[in-house]
Amino acid sequence: MQSARIPATIISGFLGAGKTTLLRSLMEKTTNKKIAIIVNEFGSLGFDGEILKNCGVPGCTEENIVELANGCICCTVADEFLPTMEALLNRADPPEHIIIETSGLALPKPLIKAFNWPSIKTRMTVDGVVTLVDAPAVLAGQFADDPDAVAKQRAADPSLDHDNPLHEVFEDQLCSADLIILNKVDLITSEQAQQLCQDIQKEIPKAVKIIQSSKGQIDPEIVLGIHAGAEDDLNTRPSHHDTEGEDHEHDDFTxxxxSVPMVKDPEALVQKLIQLTNTHDILRIKGYVHIENKPMRLEIHGVGQRFNYHFDRLWRKDEQRNGNLIIIGETGIDQNAIQQALQV
Known part of the structure; x- marks a missing residue:
């Protein structure tokens, strides 16, 4: 029986910030520790968990990866997250460290609070909350409001709803962090990265270390072993939803x-996805497609106009070569138009 509490690391960050890439990098570099992974998806189709299971890293085995693909983890704490944690703790050979990758729309604070649940309080601790920031996206102003522009819009049309839920989620993720990783700095200049670090520091309520990264390459010793005890430090982690109690909504997102038919030209598909993203304000696209005359399936990731794709593995003989893309956007997005556009 283990006497010390098992540490858990929460990896937070907005859509497409690079959480799964970071997690894979950590698994590749951490070979002396038995780690369990909980992957949360926003939506019913698991994707990131499958990436990890197929990554070829010894620690990324199916038994050590648990997928929660039925919604935002911070909204399903009692129904799904706590039973999952209890099951891991009750294993005959429990993990030495647990890493939780939240969905891009999850609020970290309700999840941190869950570690005060009586059944796990004495057996687990939040070693640290690590928040990834997509440097090029933030540099483009995706999560920063222009107060003057908002004021002008409100004056022109008082009936408009000017709330920016995306910015609130982003700020909540930053304010809960024990470590912030400014990711994808290879896509911006060093001067821009330095300015972003200064801007982020101004938004958070306490001094938090901000480190820079490209492609999620971070020494595991920096990420695992923060010893924050975050569940006992909730007051220093303000949230826009503190006044709402335990309940909050994610009705702003869907x-x-x-399903995508067989594709002849991957680049043509990406150009179509970019056009759809611009037309329908899509936040995130990820999934797999079947390329004509190719024995391997194509994995696609997209945030804004930035897309990358690669062949990840051979199609198995026992599986249908179906293409499926997960689309994440704000409530009210025209699903029918997007579906019809991708059928041709």
């Missing part, structure tokens, strides 16, 4: 899966 996700759905689009």
């Amino acid at each position: 996700s759905f899966v689009v």
Whole structure:
């Protein structure tokens, strides 16, 4: 029986910030520790968990990866997260460290609070909350409001709803962090990265270390072993939803899966996805497609106009070569138009 509490690391960050890439890098570099992984998806179709299971890293085995693909983890704490944690703790050979990758729309604070649940309080601790920031996206102003522009819009049309839920989620993720990773700095200049670090520091309520990264390459010793005890430090982690008690809504966001027929030209598909993203304000696209005359399936990731894709593995003989893309956007997005556009 283990006398010390098992540490858990929460990896937070907005859509497409690079959480799964960071997690894979950590698994590749951490070979002397038995780690369990909980992957949360926003939507019903698991994707990131499958990436990890197929990554070829010894620690990324199916038994050590638990997928929660039925919604935002911070909204399903009692129904799904706590039973999952209890099951890991009750294993005959429990993990030495647990890493939790939240969905891009999850609020970290309700999840941190869950570690005060009586059944796990004495057996686990939040070693640290690590928040990834997509440097090019933030540099483009995706999560920063222009107060003057908002004021002008409100004056022109008082009936408009000017709340920016995306910015609130982003700020909540920053304010809960024990470590902030400014990711994808290879896509911006060093001067821009330095300015972003200064801007982020101004938004958070306490001094938090901000480190820079490209492609999620971080020494595990920096990420695992923070010893924050975050569940006992909730007051220093303000949230926009503190006044709402345990309940909050994510009605501003929706996700759905689009079946995609066999594709001849990957680049043509990406150009179509970029056009759809611009037309329908899509936040995130990820999934797999079947490319004509190719024995391997194509894995696609997209945030804004930035897309990358690669062949990840051979199609198995026992599986249908179906293409599926997960689309995440704001509530009210025209799902039918997107689905129809991707059928041709």
